[in-house]
Amino acid sequence: MTRELVVLGTASAVPTRHRNHNGYLLMWDGQGFLFDPGEGTQRQMTMAGVSAHDVTWICVTHFHGDHCLGVPGVVQRIARDKVGHAVQAAYPASGEEYWRRLRHAAVFADTSVITRRPVAGDVTRFPAGPVTLTARPLSHPVESYGYRVDEPDGRRMVPGELTRHGIAGPMIGELQREGSVTLDDGSVVSLEDCSVPRPGQSAAFVMDTRLCDGVYALAEGVDLLVIESTFLSEEAALAAEYGHLTAAQAGQVAQACGVRRLVLTHFSERYSFADEPRFIGEAAKEFDGEIVTARDLTRVPVPRRRP
Known part of the structure; x- marks a missing residue:
């Protein structure tokens, strides 16, 4: 099964010639989490080789335009392409009016597959196929939430113990299904006798925010952290004023939380590709x-499972 991030856009408030507005599709074992579809996301999906049929969740962190103006196009594409499976839509409950405007922004043959999942409070959790989707509040001038995807912990079979x-x-x-088996001699062998714990994999998506408790809670121990780094440290005061992070702060979060792979994105238009080494x-x-x-249009795999 596929576990990778398809990057659709990496700009912040203003797109550039080389960076589209935000858009990130996390593909995870048949689920497709579309985070913050900004303007142009529908076209970027086509360019990236993914389709409306790949989307099972639309997750909006907040209702600034660069994070949500692609919603109408994605919704209408879901309708036009006759996506038959359920698509859940998570977004801050306080932005219900904006969601309704985006959801019905133009005349089209509507679809009934999209279900609203507004988030509110300190922690909101949703079952999402093989994983759990968690939303936590961030610190931004408007209400904003980050998201985290968690696979449940499991167990890895040990061949030597199975043989023994x-x-x-x-x-x-x-043994894997039932948790134990009874042998011909009547003895019972449990799953714990033949296996060791296998931590589930996880990914987090943290957009527009200052450093806050929610950032660290979302990032704790994840295999893949996608996080805004709108500014370099020379603009730290500006970042704090407008509710954003610097690249250094993103690194601090990753180090403190034991992240395995750090993905920096949401770059201010003042920076070019030449600034990436900075x-x-x-x-x-x-x-x-x-x-x-x-x-834009690159793919970042979730790191391989820890041995």
């Missing part, structure tokens, strides 16, 4: 793990 206990063939599947350099002073500066 005489477990083979169909019995292995029974973003990596500032984040790397704080974080000793892998750092990616996102570019």
